Ligand SMILES: [Fe+2]
């Protein structure tokens with residue numbers, strides 16, 4: 001396979017038409033038969049891959065180039081997810097705007113060239129696939145919840161449904177009900193994931209104000225959680241970063257292997 005075919009495969013599995021702004025091929029390559037796949041990759045992983053005879057390094061998180069500089073654009077995917085859940089579009093835009101602006105300012109700080117130049121020097125095919133793999137994970141969680149959670153289900157039943165995924169059983173992190181209680185009615189459940197990063201305080205608060213009973217994030221900052229707790233409204237389930245990333249990564253690696261590519265997994269929870 002070549003690097004284009006690999007990224008196209010991820011789009012196909014995610015049901016996306018275009019490569020999102022947070023994913024990129026930094027160094028293209030052909031005839032890739034042996035891949036080192038890491039959630040995070042940089043200079044050391046590239047060097048290790050070269051020494052051990054890999055044909056490519058694929059990371060999940062953005063590392064360089066436009067994928068880190070334009071990363072904030074994928075945060076706007078929260079808007080469509082909110083609209084799909086019944087939030088009026090202008091409310092959704094408002095909820096996204098503050099963190100979107102913060103992410104844009106932070107993007108300026110990134111050393112976007114370092115690892116990419118290193119990959120070029122080593123002639124090591126190098127890419128990252130972020131949103132497509134998170135979208136695969138989001139869809140898996142949504143279908144599980146749709147199949148198992150009914151109108152009168154409690155929050156703990158949402159957690160039990162998710163625990164059917166081996167990734168959550170094998171992870172060192174636990175799925176936590178960070179806001180609300182297990183015995184609360186779950187109400188409408190939204191899997192808020194595959195939009196760059198978690199929606200923080202504003203997005204969860206906006207969901208709760210528009211008829212959503214339970215929001216699922218893969219992670220949240222302590223400061224945002226404190227603000228949500230101070231308001232005491234809604235239920236927030238936090239599923240754990242690496243376990244949740246693995247949920248989207250594993251089906252993709254499985255497909256690569258089906259196509260004859262050998263993949264070494266680094267830091268991915270077993271599915
Ligand atoms: Fe992710």
Ligand SMILES: [Fe+2]
Pocket residue numbers: 061241245
């Ligand atoms: Fe992640």
